[in-house]
Amino acid sequence: MALIILFGTPAAYWIATRGSRLRDLLVTAVELPLVLPPAVAGIGLLAAFGRLGLLGGTIEALGIDIAFTKVAVVLAVTFVASPFYLRTAVAAFESIDPTLPAAARTLGAGPGRVFGRVALPLAAGGLGAGAALAFARGIGEFGATIMFAGSLQGRTQTLSLAIYEQFDLDFDVALAISAVLVVVSGGVLLSVKLLTRWRSGSSTPIPFAPSTRMST
């Protein structure tokens, strides 16, 4: 999750500020994991990072084994969930009135300061919503994880995988884990709603609210 936000935010900003043709191309690339069946994503990751995969040999030579480890879980979840964050983040950055960054530039702010002090705070609501979506997708990730990381208890078993396993063994345990996930997901959704409401209440203009007090 932290990975997605850490790399996704600057990447989304970069995409949002590119020319239209390059932007379309990048967005398509970003959206690919969205339309890919999870099983295909899992196979793809195996083919790339697996022991016999494209990059597998190189990585193995460095003494790192990725497939069927915790790293594999992170990779699989990141691969599948990141488009949710990136898409929302690109949209959030693009919805910023372009005169605001321009005004910041004329006020002496370099590109870095424009990103940190203008673009980031203005897009914060959208970024939060995107993070929640990505989290929700990541927590439920199943297909790619089981293909690429397996379901090794205590090592690569995610909650969703645990549910599947317990479903055959002990239905009550599966139910209990599901209940935990319901609570966690609900909590995430609620906190995002509260966060965006608090933000819009204090800073972002609310659409349809009178923007000026006209003295008539």
Next chain:
Amino acid sequence: MALRIEYAHPLRAFDANVDLTVERGETVALVGPSGAGKTTTLRVVAGLLRPRQGRVSVDDETWLDTAAGIDRAPEQRRVGYLFQEHALFPHLDVSQNIRFGAPRGTSVTDLLERFRITPLARARVRELSGGERQRVALARALARRPETLLLDEPLSALDAHTKASVRAELHELLRELGLPTILVTHDFEDAAALADRIGVIVDGRVVQEGAAPDLVSRPLDAFVASLTGASLLRGIARANGSGLTEVVLDDGSSAWSTHEASGRVGLVVYPWEVTLGRDVTDDSSMNHFTGVVTSIVPVGNRARVRVGDLVAEISAVSLGRLDLREGDTIVSSFKATAARLVPLA
């Protein structure tokens, strides 16, 4: 301190080609229809748009020279840019907005006081009225200690009531600052009130440049004439033996002018030179047109009365005396000396 701009840049339907010098303490207004290249000029100066070819310099400091490969980033040009919708940061309060561009050691308190917005220091942008936004935006632009001021439609976001007082304040401020200033507006009256010199820009070119009275008395073409508020009657001019020019208007009637011209012309007459009467008067006016009053718009102690293609500006007192109503038939008159002729394309 003088600001020199010279650039060529392709816009949608034409190439903008502007060459302009603004002296220290001088305000130049760029007036023209929307899409003529007014805002483009400001963006080129601020560095927000890199023209295909051009130069921008303030004194001996070059900000842009495409031929020499110089193009300073916007944050390295000291411009005070007042955006059309003010572009205040909605996530910051008033004093944070002003502090944004201020160099270290700037007293935001002084600026707040100077623009009489001290009570608004902690206010959010969306709580401000149009006039207040304007003052915050100006304070923010000046906190940067700019070397030149760029104002994009500074009065268009204001209602008519606020506009008059803001215009007066702005005029005072511009004189006080003494910076080379470019003001962009589509309103000739605003330009005349605020600027020392007016450049009429059409299709990316400055077609006429001069002080407001010059543009009014000697409009180069029909566009400049209509921009300055004149009425325009179209017709064919031919010299008449009497030393006057007769203009056969498109509706078949004749008008007389002391100006010389021939061929297809526009007859330009200003509202304050048109008199109205119930009957054709036996005075020195040579031009009399009978028509129906289509609109009466009160403007302060005056009223603008539209009769056919002509607009007459008369005092509110005269309006009452004539007891004019929309739909009345009335005679409008003007002297041949007041009828300027401009060539029509």
